[in-house]
Amino acid sequence: xxxxxxxxxLLTPLHTGGSAQExxxxxxxxxxxxxxxxxxxxSLRGKIRSVLEHSxxxxxxxxxxxxxxxxxxxxxxxxxxxxxxxxxxxxxxxxSHHFVWITCPLWLQRWNRWLPNAPLTAxxxxxxxxxxxxxxxxxxxVTDQLFLQGAKIVADKLELIQQGTFTTELxxxxxxxxxxxxxxxxxxxxxxxxxCAALVETGLQREVRVALKPDEKIVKDGSFRSEEAIPPEAxxxxxxxxxxxxxxxxxxxxxxxxxxxxxxxxQFGGLEGLGRGWAQxxxxxxxxxxxxxx
Amino acid sequence: xxxxxxxxxxxxxxxxxxxxxxxxxMSKQKPPPKIYGALQHSKLYSxxxxxxxxxxxxxxxxxxxxxxxxSIITRLPPEFKSKRVECEVESAIALPAAQVPIQAAQxxxxxxxxxxxxxxxxxxxxxxxxxxxxxxxxxxxxxxPVLDAAAAAEKKCSPLYKQLIQRTHKLAGSEENxxxxxxxxxxxxxxxxxFRDLLLPVLHPVYGVPYIPASSLKxxxxxxxxxxxxxxxxLLGSLTDGVARVEIFDAFPxxxxxxxxxxxxxxxxxxxxxxxxxxxxxxxxxxxxELVIGLAPTRRGEQTDVAEVKHWLxxxxxxxxxxxxxxxxGRTELKPAWSNSKTYSFELWTQGIYGAVPPSKENNWQGNxxxxxxxxxxxxxYWFRAAALGSYPPQQVLQMENEIFGALSQxxxxxxxxxxxxxxxxxxxxxxxxxxxxQDIKYLELAQSLLTIAVALGGLGRGSRRxxxxxxxxxxxxxxxxDEVSIPLNxxxxxxxxxxxxxxxxxxxxxxxxxxxxxxxxxxxxxxKDKVVRYQDTxxxxxxxxxVPSASLMHPQKVENWxxxxxxxxxxxxxxxxxxxxxxxxxxxxxxxxDRYIVFGNKFVGGALEVPSFVIIKSHxxxxxxxxxxxxxxGAKHGDRALFVKELLQKSGAYTVWP
Numbered sequence: 006x007x008x009x010x011x012x013x014x015l016l017t018p019l020h021t022g023g024s025a026q027e028x029x030x031x032x033x034x035x036x037x038x039x040x041x042x043x044x045x046x047x048s049l050r051g052k053i054r055s056v057l058e059h060s061x062x063x064x065x066x067x068x069x070x071x072x073x074x075x076x077x078x079x080x081x082x083x084x085x086x087x088x089x090x091x092x093x094x095x096x097x098x099x100x101s102h103h104f105v106w107i108t109c110p111l112w113l114q115r116w117n118r119w120l121p122n123a124p125l126t127a128x129x130x131x132x133x134x135x136x137x138x139x140x141x142x143x144x145x146x147v148t149d150q151l152f153l154q155g156a157k158i159v160a161d162k163l164e165l166i167q168q169g170t171f172t173t174e175l176x177x178x179x180x181x182x183x184x185x186x187x188x189x190x191x192x193x194x195x196x197x198x199x200x201c202a203a204l205v206e207t208g209l210q211r212e213v214r215v216a217l218k219p220d221e222k223i224v225k226d227g228s229f230r231s232e233e234a235i236p237p238e239a240x241x242x243x244x245x246x247x248x249x250x251x252x253x254x255x256x257x258x259x260x261x262x263x264x265x266x267x268x269x270x271x272q273f274g275g276l277e278g279l280g281r282g283w284a285q286x287x288x289x290x291x292x293x294x295x296x297x298x299x
Numbered sequence: 300x301x302x303x304x305x306x307x308x309x310x311x312x313x314x315x316x317x318x319x320x321x322x323x324x325m326s327k328q329k330p331p332p333k334i335y336g337a338l339q340h341s342k343l344y345s346x347x348x349x350x351x352x353x354x355x356x357x358x359x360x361x362x363x364x365x366x367x368x369x370s371i372i373t374r375l376p377p378e379f380k381s382k383r384v385e386c387e388v389e390s391a392i393a394l395p396a397a398q399v400p401i402q403a404a405q406x407x408x409x410x411x412x413x414x415x416x417x418x419x420x421x422x423x424x425x426x427x428x429x430x431x432x433x434x435x436x437x438x439x440x441x442x443x444p445v446l447d448a449a450a451a452a453e454k455k456c457s458p459l460y461k462q463l464i465q466r467t468h469k470l471a472g473s474e475e476n477x478x479x480x481x482x483x484x485x486x487x488x489x490x491x492x493x494f495r496d497l498l499l500p501v502l503h504p505v506y507g508v509p510y511i512p513a514s515s516l517k518x519x520x521x522x523x524x525x526x527x528x529x530x531x532x533x534l535l536g537s538l539t540d541g542v543a544r545v546e547i548f549d550a551f552p553x554x555x556x557x558x559x560x561x562x563x564x565x566x567x568x569x570x571x572x573x574x575x576x577x578x579x580x581x582x583x584x585x586x587x588x589e590l591v592i593g594l595a596p597t598r599r600g601e602q603t604d605v606a607e608v609k610h611w612l613x614x615x616x617x618x619x620x621x622x623x624x625x626x627x628x629g630r631t632e633l634k635p636a637w638s639n640s641k642t643y644s645f646e647l648w649t650q651g652i653y654g655a656v657p658p659s660k661e662n663n664w665q666g667n668x669x670x671x672x673x674x675x676x677x678x679x680x681y682w683f684r685a686a687a688l689g690s691y692p693p694q695q696v697l698q699m700e701n702e703i704f705g706a707l708s709q710x711x712x713x714x715x716x717x718x719x720x721x722x723x724x725x726x727x728x729x730x731x732x733x734x735x736x737x738q739d740i741k742y743l744e745l746a747q748s749l750l751t752i753a754v755a756l757g758g759l760g761r762g763s764r765r766x767x768x769x770x771x772x773x774x775x776x777x778x779x780x781x782d783e784v785s786i787p788l789n790x791x792x793x794x795x796x797x798x799x800x801x802x803x804x805x806x807x808x809x810x811x812x813x814x815x816x817x818x819x820x821x822x823x824x825x826x827x828k829d830k831v832v833r834y835q836d837t838x839x840x841x842x843x844x845x846x847v848p849s850a851s852l853m854h855p856q857k858v859e860n861w862x863x864x865x866x867x868x869x870x871x872x873x874x875x876x877x878x879x880x881x882x883x884x885x886x887x888x889x890x891x892x893x894d895r896y897i898v899f900g901n902k903f904v905g906g907a908l909e910v911p912s913f914v915i916i917k918s919h920x921x922x923x924x925x926x927x928x929x930x931x932x933x934g935a936k937h938g939d940r941a942l943f944v945k946e947l948l949q950k951s952g953a954y955t956v957w958p
Contacts, residue, residue: 016466017548059598096505100425103459104505155428184462210504214514236505270470277597278536278543279513283470 008246008291010119011267012178013044013090014186015241016283018210018234021048021274031232033209036091039111041205042235044090044273049243052273053087053266061262069259084250085263090243091115094189095201096236097208100152104238105144105192107153109201110136113171119244121291124170136197140164144194145172151194154207166193178240178287185238186285210236234281241284264288314378318343321376334371337364344387349554349589351381354389361386366665370724382587385454385555420459421452422507423557427499443581443655446559450583453557456508463506463551464591470548471593475602478592478609479553480616483718484672485560486629487584488515488621499583500557500621503549509557509585511550515620516592520547520608523615531611534604544600545608548593558586559655565677566684566835571693571815573684573835575911581655584628625705625714627672633718633734639743640736643750643784646722647729648767648855649777652760664773670729672717674760678753679715679746680704681835686752686800689839692812699808703742712742726767726774726861733781745803752800754784755793756844756931757915764911766872766918766928767855769865778855778918787921788846793956797838816841819913819934820903831902831910836933843935843944844957849873852918852926873950874916874928877943878905884943886912904939913940929956 021034021044033042050070057066067073071083093116094106110133117125132143141162142151149160166172175190196204213231235241245267250256267288274282318341325335340360344352355361364371365386372384430448433441471477487500488511500509517535524531536543563579592612594605618636621629633642651658652674656667683703687696705711719731735750737743757763758777765776786792818841820833836842849872858864868876878884886905889896906912915931935944947953 016470098422098425098505098507100422100429103420103422103507152425152429183466185466208504212512212514238505278546279517280470280546280548280593280595 008119008244009267009288010242010244010291011286011288012093013241013243013273013284013286014182015235015237015239016270016285017237017280018212019044019239019274019282019284020232020234020276021045021282031230033233033235036089039202041092041202042209042233043092044241044243046087046089046243048273049090050087052271053263056266056271057259057262061259065256065259069256069263084248084256085245086248087245088243090241092205092235092239093242094193094240095205095208096238097153097194097204099154101148101150102146102152102192105146105151105153105194106189106238106240107194107196107201107204109196109198111198112201113195116174116242119242120174124174128169128171132195135164136195141200142194142196145191146194153194153196153204156200156204166195177289182287183285186240189240208236210234232276314346315343317378321379332374334367334374337367338371341386342389346379346381348381350383350385351375351379352385352387354387356389358388361388362662366662366667369668369721369727373721373724387454419455421455423449423453423456423509424502424504424507426452426507427502443559446581446583450557450559453508454555456506457554459506459508460551460554464553467548467551467591467593471595476594476605476609478594478612479589480592480613480631481589482585482587482629482631483633484627484630485558485584485586486588486621487560487582487623488512488629500585509552509583509588511590511592511620513547513549516547516550516612519615519620520611523618524611527614529611534600534608542599543597544604546595546597547608547612548595550590550592552585552588553591554589556585556588557583560584560586561655562673566681568697572817573688573693575833575835575909577909619714625711626676627715627717630716633716633732635734635736637714637736637738639738639740640734641743641747643733643735644782645729645731645733645779647719647727647731647759647777647779649727649729649758649760649779650762650767650774651727668724668727670717670719670727670731671760672715675717675733675750676704676715678757678759678763679713679749682749682753682756685836685838686749687804688814688835688837690801690804690814691808691810692814695808695811703745712739713737713746715746726855741803741806745807748796748800748803750781751784751786751796754779754781755786755796755917755919756929757917764906764915766870766875766916768871768875769861772862774861774865780920785921786919788848788919788924788927790846790954790956793844793846797957814839818937820910831907833910836913836931838957840958841934841936842957843932843955845874845930845932845944845947846927846954846956847872847874847930847947847950848925848927848952849918850925852920852928854920854926872916872918872926872928873953874930874947877946877950878914878916883939884914901939903937904943913937914943931957 021042034045035041036043054066054070068081069084072078072081091112093112094108096104097107099105110129113125113129113132117123117129135143139162141158142153143164143166144151145166147165148163151158151163172190175193179186179189211231211233247260267286270283270285272282273284276282322335322339322341325331326339338353340356341353341364344354346352353364355364368384368386372381375381426448427445430445433444435441468474468477489500501512502508503510521531521535532540534544560582561579562582563577565575565577566573567576567578594609594612596602596605616631617634618624619629624630635642647670651666651668652670653666654669654671656662658664658666680700683700684696687699691699701709703712714736716734717731719729722728722730733750735743735746737746758765759779760777762776767774767776767778769775786796816837816839817834819836820831822829823832824830851869852872853869858870864870871879882899883901884904885900887898887900887902887907887910889898900907902910904913913933917929918926919929920926930947932940932944935941948955
């Protein structure tokens, strides 16, 4: 079995169909245990499958993803699996630095789990230690103060992130990326899991939408709602893998096509009429060091 | 790429060098042009067709130049012609090496746009949250410094806008899927983020800059399509028709445009009275923004679908986007959108109309000049009330006013737009067009008659009650003429004019009671001090309107030296001459002598600070006829004003046109 990590850089806000619907807040999908917004693997998989079905041979795609249960036929097991895409770096507006990407030991730990040889184990452990003590944020910014939304972190609560395993891993998916994402390595702040959760909650994009009555400036009855979205510039990642195929030559084309797709621009989630959910993907094979195919 | 740039610079002079040469050439002129004083210490930062950015060594020099931006724009040589001139302090742009953002190092593709050093990005939304309020006079909080800080921060976001526009292009896929629209004046699409929400445009939660949400654009396109009997649901999606065939992306401006704006209603209803109580509200709007809107077919859609939605959107934006459209905000073009419309050509000479930065002691009486369509709406409303209060009970007038001009959550029956250009700045002279439109022809007729009476009796904006003249070292007053509105020196023509206004009102509204008659101003004790409370002027039997022939009257265009001739009889005319000749008539003036004030003039005739004059004088220059002045005196039975009218009518050839 071969495993991959694909990074998802949001170019427009991502609205993944609401699980929560409180009053007139159109919520987004959230992880049950952490309440962090995420992109469920089912959406991910569905999107990729539908794009492939559109462009490739339907039979091959069905073999690769597994045949659907229809007209009395048994469903078959596929050759590919996708995990949920979870948050890795989240943009937070800053008075001092325009905006900064935050992350936390929890997110880094999850990421580390899928990186070959878990290179960040020591780094994450060190982060936790520092953040449970004197420091409020570890950052790649050289600064004597850092503003994150309403919070101000002063010099002696800040520590500079040193070059090392963490910065090497960042480089892998940010190099040769667009002008926004390429700034990420210089504008990262690692905060505690709790602070991160609170900042994400205030940093979610909430757009109020109303529908007006025709020819009047009055909002139509009940058509006032607030839509949540993960803001653009956020970076999510998802691990995925392919199993060894029973007859590999049958799906070899689809396998290549998936890899190409996962280095392309794709649209996920809902509200596509409003341009939501566009992401630039970057797929990194497990052993990049030995294998320069990507 | 770098190498190429250098070679290019060696062969041709850089814009910076050219700027130096331009300054040099001005310094050699004798005398040097007026703008040289403001520009001599400037350095060129960047120039393209949208903005010329200049750097100044200090705040004072920057402010001095800022005040002359209008005259600078008109006098720039062709290679520096640009839509906007932005002034910055040099040190505000320089930054420590560690904070130079990545994009600063990039080479610009456009060789004309040479960036010396990238400005540090700031976040306008965050500035709103962190900038402290200013201290107000009565211990209250001043919002304006906060808004100023946000606007200043946004000025540094050019590189960000550039990247966002690039992204829009990328997402749209091809040039034909991009709609670029320019708004000649201001735009505000309301948002609910930040503080004092209702007065802010939508600001992006991450980038902090203003943007137009895709949902607003889509809503505008949908509404237009529906009004024009097209089926928007097929292309834009709906619950029953399913996913859209065309997607519209959030749209960003192509460059900095956030600017402090002012809404300043002068008159407000208080029970049965309308009181003069200017209440300035500072707000943020986008000034002359250029929006880059990206569209794309979704998986269901095709290229022809995009073209259709793009067309809807383009049409919709001509009709207006965002708030206060009926006051001239948010329109891309001065094209009629409603079924009945009329366009007028006007020319205006004025002491200066201001937005958020009026002249004050703090800025050495040098404000930021800005002609505003809201000024026209203001005078139309004023003359509507003046006319209506003469025939209708006050409560009905209030209802009518809301219906005609709109109110919160209520679209008005009449909309206006304005387009203009600066002719000169000394005095401020504009030419342009005014568009009036309504769905119902009767409302258009009413608006037309109100515009006619406004032009006939008074001016526009600051100094609207006086003809343009020179007074104590300053330009005062206003001269406003509209090609389509010319009233000859003829009693019957004037009688017809007033009749027209009343008839256009009566066609829409039957009086539901009797009007009340009250004095336009009265002395009241406020906190132990005598204050004149000024009420809305009314065209009733207590008002006198006189026509005073003024054969030698000189048109503002013919006055060459205002400081020498601007206070002479031939410029101010017979009526203003009479007003100024007598302390019993002219406006109140206080002069400090030692530790007490000496008061001259009469606030019950010529008005005073915060008491608009009871007398309006307007000069007319009818073609091939003798010029004359029209003098409107409100509450003309009051002793001093009655005396003024009496003396006015003694002028040779003077007569009454009202009542």
